[in-house]
Amino acid sequence: MAQRSKRKIPDMVLVSVVAALLAIGLVTMFTVGILLGDPTYYLFRQALWVGVGSVALVVMTVLDYRFWKKAALPLMLAVLALLLAVLFVGATKYGATRTLFGGSVQPSEAAKLIVVIYAAAWMEAKGEKLRDTREGLVPFSVIIGLVAGLVALEPDLSTALIIAVTAIGMFFIARATVLQMGALLGIGGATFVLLVTKFHHSSQRFHDFIRYFAHPVTASQGQVRSNLTAILHPRFGIFDLGNIKVPTLVWSDGVFALLGQEFGIVGTLLVLGLFAFLAYRGYRIALESADTFGSLAAAGITTWITFQAALNIAMVIAVAPTMGVPLPFLSLGGSALVTSLAGVGLLLSISKETGAYGRKKKASDSGGRRKRGTRLSTVSSERRLPRNPVAGRKTAGRSKKG
Numbered sequence: 001m002a003q004r005s006k007r008k009i010p011d012m013v014l015v016s017v018v019a020a021l022l023a024i025g026l027v028t029m030f031t032v033g034i035l036l037g038d039p040t041y042y043l044f045r046q047a048l049w050v051g052v053g054s055v056a057l058v059v060m061t062v063l064d065y066r067f068w069k070k071a072a073l074p075l076m077l078a079v080l081a082l083l084l085a086v087l088f089v090g091a092t093k094y095g096a097t098r099t100l101f102g103g104s105v106q107p108s109e110a111a112k113l114i115v116v117i118y119a120a121a122w123m124e125a126k127g128e129k130l131r132d133t134r135e136g137l138v139p140f141s142v143i144i145g146l147v148a149g150l151v152a153l154e155p156d157l158s159t160a161l162i163i164a165v166t167a168i169g170m171f172f173i174a175r176a177t178v179l180q181m182g183a184l185l186g187i188g189g190a191t192f193v194l195l196v197t198k199f200h201h202s203s204q205r206f207h208d209f210i211r212y213f214a215h216p217v218t219a220s221q222g223q224v225r226s227n228l229t230a231i232l233h234p235r236f237g238i239f240d241l242g243n244i245k246v247p248t249l250v251w252s253d254g255v256f257a258l259l260g261q262e263f264g265i266v267g268t269l270l271v272l273g274l275f276a277f278l279a280y281r282g283y284r285i286a287l288e289s290a291d292t293f294g295s296l297a298a299a300g301i302t303t304w305i306t307f308q309a310a311l312n313i314a315m316v317i318a319v320a321p322t323m324g325v326p327l328p329f330l331s332l333g334g335s336a337l338v339t340s341l342a343g344v345g346l347l348l349s350i351s352k353e354t355g356a357y358g359r360k361k362k363a364s365d366s367g368g369r370r371k372r373g374t375r376l377s378t379v380s381s382e383r384r385l386p387r388n389p390v391a392g393r394k395t396a397g398r399s400k401k402g
Helices: 012-035 041-062 072-089 107-131 133-152 157-173 178-198 200-214 222-232 255-288 292-316 335-351 389-401
Strands: 091-093 096-099
Touching (some): 012 041, 012 255, 012 335, 072 096, 072 107, 072 133, 107 133, 107 157, 107 292, 107 335, 133 157, 133 178, 157 178, 222 255, 255 292, 255 335, 292 335
Antiparallel strands (some): 091 096
């Protein structure tokens, strides 16, 4: 009788972390509803988007992640078309034109995931040519610059920054040279500063941020002040009605401030710990992946979600200027929540092909003896990157010490 094949299980630890963040988000949205006079509206709306996002997560988990490598180019062309459409027929809200179909679809959110997929497929195809300036750095800069530029024109500098940082992080993991990274950081930083000075609202937020450090109490921006006031004056749950401080945009940008007000330092440290553990699991999946596409895609998704979370939290506690960045899995749902859960689904699909969950497989030789050294092999051809660039870096570091 033929032996039954083992069932491939995704990283259930990662599933638990994301489920915990979603649960905290639902509780927080219930509190938002109470504070704003409608206890069920925000909770039901968040639950609806969690349901839609969970379907996207399951679909992405079930599909073989290598399928998206073949679909990378059509997806990139589609998101570029949508980003162009936003500039001409998009709906304007809060002074920016970012959505289509009456505000229900935000293409810049989908662009985060699609850029990760496309960049991973493109870098794998380039192989060692990625380290050449004309073959690697120049076309990479043009591709990412085009997507980030269209997003910045909406204007949405925060999302453009997230896309750029995620892509540059993937480029570094794909074994870019020090000179290439220096050029990317220099050009990217100068471009971001130029865009900040070009758009009035961004420039105003930056100046408000600078004035805050000079006079934290009197000169701080209204949104910054309301966030800090909520965090610094925690109350004991929703039953302490005598100490209510409602942060600005409490359902979106200010959700971490509300979390600090409702649950104190315990709640904020719990959320920080969950995001830190998510980063650990995500990068571990990237390290365990046996091919370049899976490794780069996992690293890109992890970088995108954790950097966005760090940016939102830094904004709330006045360590960074106000940018309008939602906190993944906790802010009121929509395109951002669905895309984040789809990204986690792709990460889980990659984890099914690794030893990141459960017992690791031990490499052995033909005699059944365990092989010593790194578990992941590299491709010998000079025209190819290591099958896993993360493991390639780790192996290179060990060989230099030895």
